[in-house]
Amino acid sequence: MSVYDSLDSITEELHKCMKCGNCMAVCPIYKETRQEVGVARGKISLAEYILSGETEMTKGMGDRFSLCTTCMACNTNCPCGVRFDKIILAARAEAVRKKGLQSAKKIAFTALKMQRVFDFGMKAGSIFQGIALKNIPNRHSKLARMRVDVGIGKEKVFPMLSKKTLRSEFPEVIKVKTPKMRVGFFTGCMINYFYTDIGRAVIAVLRENDIEVVIPKSQACCGIPASVNGDVVSARTLAKRNLRAFERMGADALVVACSSGGTAWKHVFGELLENDHELKALADKWAKKSYDISEFLIHQVPFKKEGLGRVARKVTYHEPCHLNRGQGISKEPREILKSIPGVELIEMKEPGRCCGMAGSFSLVHPDLSGQISDRKTADIQTTKTDTVATGCPACRLQLQSGVENAGFDEEVLHTVQILAESYRVGRKN
Amino acid sequence: MLAREVLEELVRVLGRENVLTEQEDLLTYAYDATAAMKHHKPDVVVAPLSTEQVADVVKIALRYHVPIYTRGSGTNLSGGTIPVEGGMVLSMLHLNKILEVDQDNLTATVQPGVIIQALNDEAAKHGLLYPPDPGTVTTATMGGSVSECSGGLRGLKYGVTKHYIMGLQMVLANGEVTRWGGKTVKNVTGYDLVALFTGAEGTLGIITEIIVKLIPAPEARKSMLAVFDDVDKAGRAIAAIIRNKVIPATLEILDNVTIQTVENFVHAGLPMDAEAVLLCEVDGYKEVVQREAVLVERIMKEEGAVQLKIAKDDKERDLLWLARRSALPALAQKRPTTVLEDATVPRSKIPDMLKAIRRIATKYNLQIATFGHAGDGNLHPTIITDERDAEEMKRVHLAVDEIFETALALGGTLSGEHGIGIAKMKYLNREFGEAGVAALKRIKEALDPNYLLNPGKIVRRD
Numbered sequence A: 001m002s003v004y005d006s007l008d009s010i011t012e013e014l015h016k017c018m019k020c021g022n023c024m025a026v027c028p029i030y031k032e033t034r035q036e037v038g039v040a041r042g043k044i045s046l047a048e049y050i051l052s053g054e055t056e057m058t059k060g061m062g063d064r065f066s067l068c069t070t071c072m073a074c075n076t077n078c079p080c081g082v083r084f085d086k087i088i089l090a091a092r093a094e095a096v097r098k099k100g101l102q103s104a105k106k107i108a109f110t111a112l113k114m115q116r117v118f119d120f121g122m123k124a125g126s127i128f129q130g131i132a133l134k135n136i137p138n139r140h141s142k143l144a145r146m147r148v149d150v151g152i153g154k155e156k157v158f159p160m161l162s163k164k165t166l167r168s169e170f171p172e173v174i175k176v177k178t179p180k181m182r183v184g185f186f187t188g189c190m191i192n193y194f195y196t197d198i199g200r201a202v203i204a205v206l207r208e209n210d211i212e213v214v215i216p217k218s219q220a221c222c223g224i225p226a227s228v229n230g231d232v233v234s235a236r237t238l239a240k241r242n243l244r245a246f247e248r249m250g251a252d253a254l255v256v257a258c259s260s261g262g263t264a265w266k267h268v269f270g271e272l273l274e275n276d277h278e279l280k281a282l283a284d285k286w287a288k289k290s291y292d293i294s295e296f297l298i299h300q301v302p303f304k305k306e307g308l309g310r311v312a313r314k315v316t317y318h319e320p321c322h323l324n325r326g327q328g329i330s331k332e333p334r335e336i337l338k339s340i341p342g343v344e345l346i347e348m349k350e351p352g353r354c355c356g357m358a359g360s361f362s363l364v365h366p367d368l369s370g371q372i373s374d375r376k377t378a379d380i381q382t383t384k385t386d387t388v389a390t391g392c393p394a395c396r397l398q399l400q401s402g403v404e405n406a407g408f409d410e411e412v413l414h415t416v417q418i419l420a421e422s423y424r425v426g427r428k429n
Numbered sequence B: 001m002l003a004r005e006v007l008e009e010l011v012r013v014l015g016r017e018n019v020l021t022e023q024e025d026l027l028t029y030a031y032d033a034t035a036a037m038k039h040h041k042p043d044v045v046v047a048p049l050s051t052e053q054v055a056d057v058v059k060i061a062l063r064y065h066v067p068i069y070t071r072g073s074g075t076n077l078s079g080g081t082i083p084v085e086g087g088m089v090l091s092m093l094h095l096n097k098i099l100e101v102d103q104d105n106l107t108a109t110v111q112p113g114v115i116i117q118a119l120n121d122e123a124a125k126h127g128l129l130y131p132p133d134p135g136t137v138t139t140a141t142m143g144g145s146v147s148e149c150s151g152g153l154r155g156l157k158y159g160v161t162k163h164y165i166m167g168l169q170m171v172l173a174n175g176e177v178t179r180w181g182g183k184t185v186k187n188v189t190g191y192d193l194v195a196l197f198t199g200a201e202g203t204l205g206i207i208t209e210i211i212v213k214l215i216p217a218p219e220a221r222k223s224m225l226a227v228f229d230d231v232d233k234a235g236r237a238i239a240a241i242i243r244n245k246v247i248p249a250t251l252e253i254l255d256n257v258t259i260q261t262v263e264n265f266v267h268a269g270l271p272m273d274a275e276a277v278l279l280c281e282v283d284g285y286k287e288v289v290q291r292e293a294v295l296v297e298r299i300m301k302e303e304g305a306v307q308l309k310i311a312k313d314d315k316e317r318d319l320l321w322l323a324r325r326s327a328l329p330a331l332a333q334k335r336p337t338t339v340l341e342d343a344t345v346p347r348s349k350i351p352d353m354l355k356a357i358r359r360i361a362t363k364y365n366l367q368i369a370t371f372g373h374a375g376d377g378n379l380h381p382t383i384i385t386d387e388r389d390a391e392e393m394k395r396v397h398l399a400v401d402e403i404f405e406t407a408l409a410l411g412g413t414l415s416g417e418h419g420i421g422i423a424k425m426k427y428l429n430r431e432f433g434e435a436g437v438a439a440l441k442r443i444k445e446a447l448d449p450n451y452l453l454n455p456g457k458i459v460r461r462d
C-alpha cells in the first residue's frame, strides 16, 4: 500500500516517533514560526489524532499539512529514523481525498493545467509577460517582478519565460560523431520554459563527452508539484505519459538536471504506479538508469577533464534538499566544481539548509518562504563569492530572487552551466 | 472552553497572531517528549513577546482562574508541560534574545526562549562556555532547562544547571515582576530564591530573564574507551579514577544490552559479550590533560579493562563517542516506545544498581538497557516496549516502581535530571515522607495559593 493511497500506510512510521523534538533543531519552518505545528513532531501528532479517530481531517488540518517545505532535514536529524517525507505525502493525499484539492485555492492550477498556461504564455509571448510582469535590469539574466500582487506577493522575482522552449529549440535526437552512448534528457518544466540556459548546458556537456542526446517531445511535467500536494490523480497521469515517452525513444540512461525530476524518476513514479502491473515494471526499469546530471558525469561517464578552460569564479554551492538528502548527491557537484581550473569553492555556513522555495510552498506561504530565503541569502553574502552554484532550477529561482532583493551582485547558476562554460573556454584556446 | 472575554483580553494584550485557538493548533500542545503519557489539549496557546506581556497574561489568568502551563521546547521527560487541567499554554519561544555576554564578569543574560546551543555559540565567540549540556542542547530552551535543572554529560566535573544560574527575573503567580540574584559571585541577601526557582518546573513562577555564569572554555581534551567483562570491575575503575583525584569532564557507562543494540545499529567495533563499556573524557590545560589521560589509562588497565582505545585526534574522538551518541537512537529504533528513567544513586553504588536493573528486567520479562552518566551516579535505565501492548505496559509500570525503590534503598534519588512533573509525583513521599511532601506543598501555596501555575505537577492539590 503506497503512501498515496491511504493514511493507514504510515501507521508504523508514526509509531516510530518518540516525540523527542530533535526535528526542531533543523526545521526551517519551525525556525521562523516557533509554533509546534510547524515542526515534524506537530504534524505527526495531528496525523496520529486523525488515525486514532480522536479528530477528523478538516480543512484546517490540510492547511497545517501544507506547512512543510518537504526539505527532509527532519528525516536526517531524527534518532528514530522516522521518514517524515512519507508521512507528509500521505497526510496531504488524505487531505485531498477528504477535503478536495488543497484548501489553498491560491495554487490556481494543478500541474496539468500549469503546462497549458505556460504553453499559452509562450505563444502570447511578450504580451502576456508585459501585462503581468515587469522587467528588472540585471547583469546576469532576464528577470521580472510581479506587477500586481496576485496573492503570491510582489517580492518574488521570476525568470522571464524564454522566447523558445528548450524542447522546440532542439531536434528530438541530437547526434554526435562517434557516440559512446545514447542518453535521454528529461528537461522538466522549469528548464523547458524558463531556464533553457541550463538545458543547453546539459546538452553541450553531454555532446562534449560524445554522448547522443534524446529529448522526447511528448515528455511532460514530472508531476511532483501535484503529488506533494496530494493531487495523486494528476501525478499518475503524468508519470504514465513520461514513462511512455521515453520508452518509445529508448536510451541507455536518463539524465535530469532538476531535483524534482530526479526524485520523480528514481522513486515517485514507481510508488505512484504500484498497483499498475505493466507500468510499475517500466517505472522500475527506468528508475535503475535515471541519474542526476552531476552523478552521471562523475560516476557513469566519467566526464573528460582535458579541454577544460579556465573559469575565474569564486563559487559557493547550495545543496538542493531533494538532491542532497533526497538522492544522497552532495559530493558530486563539488567534485565537478573543483575540477574546473580557476574555480575557487568557498563553503557557506549551512549549504544543506532549505532555501524555502519548495515549489508551490512558496506560492501558498510567500511570507514564510521569503523569511527562509532571507537566511540563505545572508549566508551566501558572507561567503564573498561571485557565484552560487546549485543543482536545481527551482532553487536557482529562489536564490536569484533572494540575491536580487538583497541587492548584491552574485550570479546564480546550475553547476553544469559552469562546466559548460569551462569546455567553451577550452575550445576557444 | 474559555469564556469569550478571556480570549478577547488575551488578544488585546498579545495581538491575534500570538493567541492560538483553533483545534488543529491546540492539539499540538497536548504532549511533550514524555513516553506513554496521556495527552491533554489546552484551551488556548499564547506566545508573549515581553516580560510585561507575560505579567499581563498572568493577571488575566488570575482574574478568570485559567491554569497556566509554561512551555519552552516541550522536550522534558516528566510530563512537565502537559496541560492536564486544560487552560492556557504559555509558549516562551518568542522571548529568544541573548541580551548580553559580559566578558568582565563572565556572565551572560538571556531570555528564557533562547536555545542552549545558541548561548554556547555566542559564548564560544569569546572563548567562553556554558557547561550544562543535556542531550537536547540543540533544541531545549534556557527557561526549560533552568526549570528542570538539567544535567548532561559534563555533570561530574562541571556540575549541573543550578551551578550556573546567578540571577532570575520572575513573573510571580500574582502577576508581579521580581528580580533575584544578579551578577555578583557572592549574594546572601534574603532567601536564596534563585535556587528555589531553579528546578521548580514552572510551578512557582515564570522565568522571563536569566543571568548565567560562564567559564573559560577548556584548552584541550582527550577521550578514551575501556571495555570490561564484568560490571564490578567497571565500577571499581570508576571509583579508582576518582580516588586518584582525577575528575574527568565525562565518565559514561553502557551496559551489555545497550552495547549489543548499539553494535547491531552502528557497528562501532564493540565486543558483543562485553559487560560494560566506560567512556571517559578529561579536559583542561594541555599539560594537565596529558598527565590525567596517562593516569586514567593506567587505572583502567589495572582494574582489568580487556580493551582500551584512546582517541588521537578529534576524528577518532567522534568515533569513540559514536557508541554513546547512538545509544538512545539505537534503542529507540528497536521498538516504538522508549521509557527513559533517570533514577540516580551515589557513584559507588553503580554496579549494584546495574545488577538490580538486570534482575528487574528478568523478573518482569522486559528489555531494559542501561546507559548513562556513571561518573555522577545518574543512570538511564531505558525500557524498550510498545505502548499499544497493555499487558506489557503493566509490567513496565511495575518495573519502574521497583527501579525507584532500588535507587532509594541504595541512598539515591528518584530523579537526577528529568524532574518530577506528573510522571514521578506519586513516588515523592517515598523519598521525603509525608512531612517532606507537606513542606513542598506549603512552599507551593505560599507562592501560588490558587494553583495557577502548572497545576497537577510535583505537588497535588487536595
Ligand SMILES: Cc1cc2nc3c(=O)[nH]c(=O)nc-3n(C[C@H](O)[C@H](O)[C@H](O)COP(=O)(O)OP(=O)(O)OC[C@H]3O[C@@H](n4cnc5c(N)ncnc54)[C@H](O)[C@@H]3O)c2cc1C
Pocket: A019, A020, A021, B032, B033, B069, B070, B071, B072, B073, B074, B075, B076, B077, B080, B081, B092, B112, B133, B134, B135, B136, B139, B140, B141, B142, B143, B144, B145, B146, B147, B148, B149, B150, B151, B152, B153, B201, B202, B203, B205, B206, B207, B208, B328, B417, B418, B454
Ligand atoms: C532525547 C532527549 C534527551 C534528553 N537528555 C537530557 C539530558 O541529558 N539531561 C537532562 O537533564 N535532560 C535531558 N532531557 C530532558 C529535557 O531535554 C530537558 O529537561 C530540557 O532542559 C527541557 O527544556 P525545554 O525547553 O524543552 O522545556 P519544556 O519541556 O518546555 O519545559 C520543562 C519544564 O520547565 C517549565 N518551563 C519552561 N519554560 C519556563 C519558564 N520560562 N519559566 C518557568 N517554567 C518554565 C515547564 O513548565 C516544564 O515544567 C532529554 C530529553 C530528550 C527528549
Ligand code: SF4
Pocket: A016, A017, A018, A019, A020, A021, A022, A023, A024, A040, A041, A044, A074, A077, A078, A079, A080, A081, A082, A084
Ligand atoms: S526527531 Fe523524529 S522521533 Fe523525534 S520528534 Fe521529530 S520525528 Fe519524532
Ligand code: SF4
Pocket: A026, A027, A028, A029, A030, A038, A039, A040, A067, A068, A069, A070, A071, A072, A073, A074, A075, A084
Ligand atoms: S521536511 Fe523540512 S520543513 Fe518539513 S517538517 Fe521536516 S524539516 Fe520541517
